[in-house]
Amino acid sequence: MKYGIVAFPSKKLQDFANSYRKRYDTHFSKITPHITLKSVFEVDDSKVNEVTSMLQEISKQFKPLSIHVSKVSSFAPVNNAIYLKVEPTEQLQKLYDALHAKSFGLEPEYKFVPHITIAQDMSSGEHDDIYGQLRMTDVHSEEVIDRIHLLYQLEDGSWTVYETFRLSGAE
């Protein structure tokens, strides 16, 4: 099955993100607003327990995540996606690295840019129009996220949570 690992921000920040996502994000109905920590990866059903064991170890290592959302940004021209920028921190990077260690079987494809997507799958014209409107939005939010989630994907593309891991470490 296809799995992914995310952190869900607070209800307040999710509601804020959804106020844009419902109009602009084609994935709106597939998953609630999130920070992707490890994008879709395939795990054989017989090996899910190995993944959850590793996640238990990792979640014991890291303390709750300090999240600072600072502005609206865009991946264009690489990708016509608009997002709430989550300021990179050493802690987030270390967690990302741990979730992409060799033991997980997959090296990361991209440099980690922590973010919460609010718009995607737009034409360049749409993107420029919407980004022009949103980029000046005053976004400023600081919060602590104390857990991460392992999810699996259904055939229609929607995501179900498999398990929660509370961050209880010191790092």
Add this chain to the structure above:
Amino acid sequence: MKYGIVAFPSKKLQDFANSYRKRYDTHFSKITPHITLKSVFEVDDSKVNEVTSMLQEISKQFKPLSIHVSKVSSFAPVNNAIYLKVEPTEQLQKLYDALHAKSFGLEPEYKFVPHITIAQDMSSGEHDDIYGQLRMTDVHSEEVIDRIHLLYQLEDGSWTVYETFRLSGAE
């Protein structure tokens, strides 16, 4: 915030349910297919830890749930909703009762009818038409669900998982 407690069936059963839900269920985009164990209840943010503590205790008491989906059924005329019937068991009833004990603050409103909704919010005419088509569907599935989830609801009605509880007891 508004919370709820559910069990998600296997990916296979969720995919099957979604093949109907995408056409007939207005809640399709709000949550993946599930068995509701405790419907929406309000918890003050400061008391969520009490709820998770109680759920930890309860999940240590119960063993993984044996689920037998036996047929397509309907709540009409009380409610024009069509569902996959989950055969009632003593175990499911005991878990339901534990999740509705006085310590949780709310007595159950209805008799527990375990089910996975696949169609709802239809007119009586639509209901009769769709139920006429679906009621003869051969549905037969047995599986074991080894966890339950505490979810909270966003302002747009969608649900985010707050925490997973593995059923690790003997009952």
